[in-house]
Amino acid sequence: MNNGMEAIPSNWHEQIINLLAERIVVTDREGIILYINQAYCEFLGTTVEEAINRPVQDVIENSRMHIVAKTGKKELASLHPINGSEMIANRYPLIVDGEIVGALGTVMFRSPEEWRMYQTKIQHLVEELKYYKTKVEKELKSKYYFQDLIGSSQSFLIAKKLAERISASNSSVLLIGESGTGKELFAHAIHNNSIRSSLPFVAINCASIPEHLLESELFGYEDGAFTGAKKGGKKGQFEIAHNGTLFLDEIGDMPVTMQSKLLRVLQEKEVQRVGGQRSIPVDVRIIAATHRDLEKMVEEGNFRRDLYYRLNVIKIEIPPLNKRKEDIRLISKSLLKKLERKFFRTGIEISSEVEQRLMEHSWPGNIRELENVLERAINVLDGQTIEIFHLPLYLREGQTSNGAIREAAEEKPVEKISPPILPLKEAVAQVEKEAILNALAKTNGNKQEAARLLEIGKTRFYEKCKLYHIK
Incomplete structure (x- = not known):
């Protein structure tokens, strides 16, 4: 049976091994070198002819290949002192038909400097990743608490106490109030006082996003869904807010066509990306806000009655200044x-x-x-x-x-x-x-x-x- 290797001409093997691992050595069970490539020999200051068939510890200073060939225990990323420096080596036992037959050694880094250079590159990427992760997490955290809602007037305290009382619930909240009264601060505080407080808080202003972009912003899109779509697609705000809270500001400015799609998502608890076929389950708490008279809009046919009742489970009216x-x-x-x-x-x-x-x-x-x-x-x-x-x-x-x-x-x-x-x-x-x-x-x-x-x-x-x- 052809296992794939027979198809490769034998005179290719040397080059393949050299490309896969710059420095490589193979010993039998007694630690005698059966194979060592030229790159390793140059590093050691010897030749392939001089190294072959000799005990590995005689050729490679401080070698442990003969020990690995006996114990069968691999040693990964080991510090290996050699030529007055230290290199990073991997040592693997070779097992054929359940028996240890020898060992394979590779050099990952020729010197600590090479390792440090590699580590610096990786560290830079790790730091960059950490920065963006922190930035995203910070943006998805709610910033305000109930102590940030300032006021002692009776009408304001009624709204604040009701918001505190219902914050632990998962029911939808509708915040009614003129522009600039602090509806977003109320939404932040409700989320921060809920069981979802450690999970994402995502705010989206329905009035500031053009109608043709609102669907892809809320529900995301698949790769190639439209001209200019990001490669690999993009998550929508519902997916980003999964298990957390989605704050839909200026819900009264949402186009009627989008209202129907939003209602479906709230009923089915799943979204379908633009250009996609699969349904993605989402669990979000909705806090909506508007300065408009939604009841009047419902009567005039500008806002879906069924969506209004879906959002208006708990209504909090925030008084104007x-x-x-x-x-x-x-x-x-x-x-x-x-x-x-x-x-x-x-x-x-x-x-x-x-x-x-x-x-x-x-x-x-x-x-x-x-x-x-x-x-x-x-x-x-x-x-x-x-x-x-x-x-x-x-x-x-x-x-x-x-x-x-x-x-x-x-x-x-x-x-x-x-x-x-x-x-x-x-x-x-x-x-x-x-x-x-x-x-x-x-x-x-x-x-x-x-x-x-x-x-x-x-x-x-x-x-x-x-x-x-x-x-």
Whole structure:
């Protein structure tokens, strides 16, 4: 019977062995060298003719080949002192018909330097792998806890306590609230307080992903599913969130066709990648959020009724900032602590006039708007106290909660103290950022409508939001 080796001409064997292992030696059971290749002999400072048929310990300094040929125990990655250095060797017993007939030795590295060079290359790859692994894990971890949800107003505490109570459940949660009220923070806190806390938390904004990409983003795709598809395919967010939590922000902006596919996944607990045939089981807890009136959308036929009931198992309504104004002082303090770390500052306070102005404002952009106002103030702050003139123009002019505008003449401190002059680039950036925030406030956080108001393209608008850290 042809075992494959007979087909190879015998004069090829030497070259094949040399290519497979640069340095190789074979002994019989008594440790007599039956074969040694030229590369090994050059390393040892001898010739094949001189080495053949001699005891291995006479040819190779500190050899253990004769011992392995007797004991039958292999020795892998052994340090082998030779020629005043150390090499890394592998020694294997040769067993034929159940009997030890000899031993095979190979040299992996000729010197510790060669081994260290190899180790350095491998170590570099290991470190790189560790970095990306940590980066991915960090991105999939939820960042906020219930202690990060600041406020003592009755309406806010009701929402917070309900969220804490249901966090241990696996039921779907629907977070209702205006843009900027902290729906994502609630989602993070619920996950962190659940039995899934050590598993992935994956957030996806249904409004910011173009409709034609949303399916492949959620469910993944197979190799060659479409032009430009990544080789080998790609996991979708459902697969990445397996056993963890998937946060679907702005669920009200999801196209109706995608709503049907999402409903199927929630019912069947399995996904099918774009261009794929097999079903992949997934176990995820869904937390959805929206600033839209889903019940009205259901009545108008813009949101699937069956999906609404599937998501609306536990509904938590997060109050807007203008309904919990007593929390503004607490929230501002917390935001300032966060911004101090970002700007490497300490001890920043707000004046009583600023505090009063913050209480008077209607906050259409909610906590997100408040954070942006404070961040803008710190950017132009020279001392430690935020004054009226550090605030954006629309707040300096005193827009109150009912929309009235105070007369500038009443604000003597503003007239007396001129705001600092900024470099033109920074000044333009601030005006751009404020314009974007005002547009988002007017459209209740709808980025597509805000882009239309500002008369810029959707892609450019998203780029600006990313640049100014506007979520």
